Amino acid sequence: MLYKNLGSTNLKISVIGQGATHVGSYAWYDDDKAKERIRGWRIGIEMGMNFIDPADLYGGGLSEELVCQAIKGIREKVVVATKFNPQGNDTSSAILAAAEGSLRRLDTDHIDLYQIHFPNPLIPIEPVVAALTQLVSDGKVRYVGVSNFSIDDLREMQNFFPPGIVSNQVEYNLIDRSPENETLPYCQQKSISVLAYSPLGQGKLSLDSYALQCLKVLAEKYQKSFFQLALRWLVSKSQVIAITKAANMQHIKENAESTDFVIDPDDLAIIDKFAMPEVVYIPIDRISINSPDGRPTYASIEEALKNAADLIPSPELLAQDLVKRKSAKPIQLISYNDPQGRYLYKLDPYDFLGQLRKYWAWVIAYGREKPIPALAKE
Ligand SMILES: NC(=O)c1ccc[n+]([C@@H]2O[C@H](COP(=O)([O-])OP(=O)(O)OC[C@H]3O[C@@H](n4cnc5c(N)ncnc54)[C@H](OP(=O)(O)O)[C@@H]3O)[C@@H](O)[C@H]2O)c1
Known part of the structure; x- marks a missing residue:
């Protein structure tokens, strides 16, 4: 596994992280499914994927409770990120309460990376910044990140929040390359991590047949699967970390092993050029x-x-x-x-x-x- 620093911090995170969506919910709880996800994350952590990404919205908090079980006894080995919903939590006190809820469900005294799940243009920035500043100064949150933020919103947060924003979590994969327009260059320049969600295009990287052929030939050359190559390509970019969701054990293993080979820069350039799907x-x-x-x-x-x-x-x-x-x-x-x-x-x-x-x-x-x-x- 390869590791990168989270933003400009000294915290090392695996370039392939583990997502925590699709866990069901309290109302639709499936014990076998829950246990299997916990087992999968645990195997992933043992294979080096030390970064895990639940949210208070996923399963209404269930994902944080399940992650809590996966990290039991190994908390210090895992970089725990989570996110709060800024639509339901639109005042300082609500954000502080949301963080307490996440800490309780994760059964931890601190969150390594606390992210604003998406921008909420309907609320002023001041109460958000006040709550996040307090959480950091109380030691309940180590670092703050955002998600789905435009460059303008990210810049604004950077200006208002002196400890600095360390990451922006956005959709980025071979078929959605929009972060390359602005987000990626800006984050690379400012040493902000780009946490790529849906890095496998949700399991369906439908490229045109020529691009698919290119990728298949390269996958064969490196003796890796098509999806492993897609991950390797993504994390070869400076500041990029991929957050995969995998329930299937074979997928977890493949994702953990997707960075254990060196890829030729010429091959990366080929992928860059040909896998450019049309909007x-x-x-x-x-x-x-x-x-x-x-x-x-x-x-x-x-x-x-x-x-x-x-x-x-x-x-x-x-x-x-x-x-x-x-x-x-x-x-x-x-x-x-x-x-x-x-x-x-x-x-x-x-x-x-x-x-x-x-x-x-x-x-x-x-x-x-x-x-x-x-x-x-x-
Ligand atoms: N911030 C946000 O707004 C936001 C939005 C969406 C997602 N996310 C985060 O990003 C994570 C991942 O996103 P995602 O689920 O949308 O997309 P994804 O990781 O691109 O795709 C997941 C799908 O790919 C399959 N898969 C995983 N590894 C594979 C492999 N090696 N080979 C073939 N198929 C594979 C999975 O199947 P199995 O499950 O059967 O293994 C699943 O169907 C989420 O869990 C969440 O943490 C964040």
Whole structure:
């Protein structure tokens, strides 16, 4: 395993971290699944992946409780990150209470990296900074990071928060390379870690056939899997750490072994050049938002604004962020033919709610006339 410093700190973290989503929830608790995830994280830690990334939102706090069991007796060997939800916790006292909740669920006296899960343009920065400053000075939080922040929001936090922001967690993989536009160059210049989430494209790195062929040839050359090569490519970039989610033991092992080889800079350049998927612009009326499990998905802008299903971040908050940053993360779609033979799209079911939020944020911000930027898979 390779290790990098977290931002400009002396804390060493494995370049492949372990994500803690998809753990179920208190209402849908599955004991066998929970035990298997705990066992998987423990094996991952033993194989050198010392960085683990739950959040108070994942499973409503269940992910932190399960991580607590995985790190029992080996707390000092593990760099524990977690995140707070800035939509539900929008005052200083609420953020302090959220941190206490995470500390309790993780059964630890400190969080190594405490992250703001996403920007909340509806709240002022001062109470957020006040709470984080207090947590650091009380020794309950070692370092502070952000997630899903634009460069402008990150700069603003840097200016207001003297201890400094050490990381920005953003989606980054072979098919979503948008961080390379601004986030990565800025973070590299400022020695801020870029924590790449969904580094395996949620298990579906659908590239065009030429790029796929290139990657397969290189994977064969290094005797590694396609996904191991995708991780190796990502973490070869300065400041980048990949946070994978793997429940399958073989995947955990492969991810832990994805950095145990040296990759030729010429091969990295080939991947850089050819794996550059195209963002397409899809008319809103060609996208079906039917939920794979029959859940309501909002039928109108008014319903999306009301957000009765309590999507977090809310479509309204995401719409504000969209307008503020003037750029959008592409929505992830799957193309299909309907019974009439029309070529249509549906939301990628892996992170269905994430795509649904992007859909409604776009419609709230720009209406139904403007096509939405998308990454479309077959
Ligand atoms: N900050 C944020 O807003 C945010 C948003 C999303 C995610 N995250 C973080 O990022 C982590 C990972 O994200 P993710 O789950 O979206 O994406 P991911 O790690 O790119 O993909 C996970 C999927 O890839 C599969 N997989 C894992 N290792 C593999 C391998 N070696 N070969 C083939 N398939 C493999 C997994 O299957 P199995 O599970 O069956 O092994 C799972 O289906 C999360 O757990 C979370 O900590 C953060």
